[in-house]
Amino acid sequence: MIHTASIGQRLTLLLAGVAALLSLLSWGMVRSLAAQAAAHTQDNVLAASATTIAETLRSEQGAVRLELPYAAFAMLGAISEDRVYYRVSSGDTVLTGYDDLPAPAPGIMGQVVFDTGRYRGAPIRLASVMRVVLAGADRVVVTVTVAQTRDGVDAVISDISRLAGILSVAFFFVAVALSAIAARMSLRPLNQIAASVSRRGPGDLRPLSRAAPADLAPLLTALNRLMERLRLSLRRSEDFIAEAAHRVRTPLATVRVQAEIALRTVSDETEKERLRRIIRAVDESARSAGQLLDHATVAYRVEELARDRLNLAELAAQSAAGMEPTASMREIHLALDLTPAQVRGDAVLLDSAIRNVLDNAIKYSAEDTTVTLKVETVGSNAHLRVLDEGPGLGDGPKELLMERFQRGGNIAGVIGSGLGLTIASEVLRAHGGHIELHNNENGSGACVTLVLPLA
Amino acid sequence: MRYACLALGLILSLVAPLAAQEIEDYRMFPGTGPQVLRIVSTTDLDVFEPYIRAFQSERPEIGVDYSVMSSSVLHRAIQQGAQADLVISSAMDLQFQLVNDGFARSYRSEMADALPDWARWRDQIYAFTTEPAVVVVNTARFAGLDLPTTRQDLIASLRGNPDRFSDSIGTYDLRESGLGYLFATQEDRSTDAFWRLNEVMGRLGTQLYCCSSQMIDDVASGRLALAYNVLGSYAAEELARGSGGQVQVLRMEDFANVMLRTAFIPVNAQELTAAGAMLDMLIRLALRDEAGEWPLPPLSQTGEDPTLGFGPIRLGPGLLTYLDPLNRRAFLAEWENAMEQNRVPR
Numbered sequence: 001m002i003h004t005a006s007i008g009q010r011l012t013l014l015l016a017g018v019a020a021l022l023s024l025l026s027w028g029m030v031r032s033l034a035a036q037a038a039a040h041t042q043d044n045v046l047a048a049s050a051t052t053i054a055e056t057l058r059s060e061q062g063a064v065r066l067e068l069p070y071a072a073f074a075m076l077g078a079i080s081e082d083r084v085y086y087r088v089s090s091g092d093t094v095l096t097g098y099d100d101l102p103a104p105a106p107g108i109m110g111q112v113v114f115d116t117g118r119y120r121g122a123p124i125r126l127a128s129v130m131r132v133v134l135a136g137a138d139r140v141v142v143t144v145t146v147a148q149t150r151d152g153v154d155a156v157i158s159d160i161s162r163l164a165g166i167l168s169v170a171f172f173f174v175a176v177a178l179s180a181i182a183a184r185m186s187l188r189p190l191n192q193i194a195a196s197v198s199r200r201g202p203g204d205l206r207p208l209s210r211a212a213p214a215d216l217a218p219l220l221t222a223l224n225r226l227m228e229r230l231r232l233s234l235r236r237s238e239d240f241i242a243e244a245a246h247r248v249r250t251p252l253a254t255v256r257v258q259a260e261i262a263l264r265t266v267s268d269e270t271e272k273e274r275l276r277r278i279i280r281a282v283d284e285s286a287r288s289a290g291q292l293l294d295h296a297t298v299a300y301r302v303e304e305l306a307r308d309r310l311n312l313a314e315l316a317a318q319s320a321a322g323m324e325p326t327a328s329m330r331e332i333h334l335a336l337d338l339t340p341a342q343v344r345g346d347a348v349l350l351d352s353a354i355r356n357v358l359d360n361a362i363k364y365s366a367e368d369t370t371v372t373l374k375v376e377t378v379g380s381n382a383h384l385r386v387l388d389e390g391p392g393l394g395d396g397p398k399e400l401l402m403e404r405f406q407r408g409g410n411i412a413g414v415i416g417s418g419l420g421l422t423i424a425s426e427v428l429r430a431h432g433g434h435i436e437l438h439n440n441e442n443g444s445g446a447c448v449t450l451v452l453p454l455a
Numbered sequence: 456m457r458y459a460c461l462a463l464g465l466i467l468s469l470v471a472p473l474a475a476q477e478i479e480d481y482r483m484f485p486g487t488g489p490q491v492l493r494i495v496s497t498t499d500l501d502v503f504e505p506y507i508r509a510f511q512s513e514r515p516e517i518g519v520d521y522s523v524m525s526s527s528v529l530h531r532a533i534q535q536g537a538q539a540d541l542v543i544s545s546a547m548d549l550q551f552q553l554v555n556d557g558f559a560r561s562y563r564s565e566m567a568d569a570l571p572d573w574a575r576w577r578d579q580i581y582a583f584t585t586e587p588a589v590v591v592v593n594t595a596r597f598a599g600l601d602l603p604t605t606r607q608d609l610i611a612s613l614r615g616n617p618d619r620f621s622d623s624i625g626t627y628d629l630r631e632s633g634l635g636y637l638f639a640t641q642e643d644r645s646t647d648a649f650w651r652l653n654e655v656m657g658r659l660g661t662q663l664y665c666c667s668s669q670m671i672d673d674v675a676s677g678r679l680a681l682a683y684n685v686l687g688s689y690a691a692e693e694l695a696r697g698s699g700g701q702v703q704v705l706r707m708e709d710f711a712n713v714m715l716r717t718a719f720i721p722v723n724a725q726e727l728t729a730a731g732a733m734l735d736m737l738i739r740l741a742l743r744d745e746a747g748e749w750p751l752p753p754l755s756q757t758g759e760d761p762t763l764g765f766g767p768i769r770l771g772p773g774l775l776t777y778l779d780p781l782n783r784r785a786f787l788a789e790w791e792n793a794m795e796q797n798r799v800p801r
Binding site: 066067068069070071072073074076077078081083084086095096097120121122151 | 555556557576577644769771772773774775776777779780781782785
């Protein structure tokens, strides 16, 4: 599987990017607003100062008189520590102030005009106002200009932009943290579905029916459809196997009957031996087909398991009775030691499990020995034990024997499919029980225990 | 003396715009090294000498070259590009104008940052004393009269005893003294009694002086009954020399100007570190808790005089108002009208 960046990471990165952009934007906005506000404040004070000076203009004995009011300059000192320059002029004549102060473009009479420029090596802001003074018969236009350096404005801007910068960075980090949390929260349903799928048993192909956000509905539907298809295809292959096994069994029975008839009619020992071998092979094939059929049955019935109340002892007796002909053919004695034990389950499946275990025991036992079938209750479980006097289970791991088509290492001479224990094991698992495999403590032989919870 | 002459020649060659007669006092305090800190100041040499000694005890390698001149001469010299490393003056307005017009350079230090905001401007000009304007009286000449505590009292006393006080009142000649002009203009702004007092003083034939020390001398000798608007530090110093209780310093309770003595490093200064060290020392002394033996008072911590509730004259662009030639001409004309109405030219 190729891992690309996780959705959570992508979402977090994306949201962090958005947060960074917003932080930068808000910083820029605050900065420009601060610049505007600071510049506006300075303009207002400059305008007030120029107007205050202009208001003191008067004419006295035909000449323009002027008295600079203290407040006009004092107010400029109130907002910042900027240098102050001023000039009062009438036409080209400078009445007072700084001669070389640049003059703003002339504006409308009585209205304050603003301008920016440079004076004595520093940027300045100028406010200028024109007024007409009647000096005798003449109308004299007097221009009052007040200027200030812009250090205070710059200081306000840099202060506020530093503060806004700190806030923006803080905002960014909070936003990133929240983005990570948000990404994780929005991915939680997906993770929950993944967890519930991976928690399932290997054979559990039921559709997922949990509540999920609308966004995940297509995924869930697709997943359910896939599982349904998988289930159908599994069912179909089991059906096929069952059908195949069934079809093979009938002709095999015919072959066996014919071979037995032939065995009776033939007198030559070599021919007889050959026919016996045919019969053994046919028997083996029939057994295998039967087991395949059993396996398919198990797989089918486990899906909708019956939970009937059963006496395990009775069931064991019936199964043993069913196996009696096979046992007696090899002159094997079936000994029963049954204590009643109530369990819940599917009689057909349990019978199949018991018969497969018994079949194994009979198959691997030497002729003229005893196979013992025991039912007892141990704690809250019912134990069904099958003990034989055969070669035992070998030294390999016992669990492997329960896997499909696996056979013990010490039975090279015996024909078998390896399905018997698998069937038994699947049945037991479906019933909430399990199988335990041991070699007999007293001498040779295997002991297979089917453990089922008591009803 | 030979040193002084030599150094005088040196300073004259450096401070070209200053004519020799404009330098009122001068002394070179040689250091162990070749470094020389040049200070131009309005503060009398004997007043400032302890500060120079203190400075040299910390930095013996630095020589100090100290010139005293009037505030207007100092102002003009700096405007014309005279070279100095530190400029000290009691004329706040002229100092402020120089800084506003870009003749000062910025200086920052831990010490300078410790100064309150009202005692500095643009990190260029620093105040290191607060000195009140006071009234100095000769108690003998006031025998039988209550000493005035407000301008109202003073006006009443002067009006009621024209014979006793005729030609016996002294104050600054505003045309000559920058400090006198500063005190007068600030008083004009703050109290309406100012012009009435001037009228009364004018009618009594008030004596006009250029400097505080002469006024105080004349009060002590009994020539003057009262000197109006004298700089407190000098007056106090004079008292300390012992007048036998005859000279008394009064602070007007209705309003009293408080002046800041300021210093700045001019743009063309060369000994920047030495100037900075001197400035730091002055600021450290300005922030001292106890007055001690120093001739100049410290900066009052709150900026307000607790006994009177008046703050010092504000170090800000408002100071430019009365420096405007039109305003100055108008103000002086009015003052002359008040002051010289009955004066007989001598």
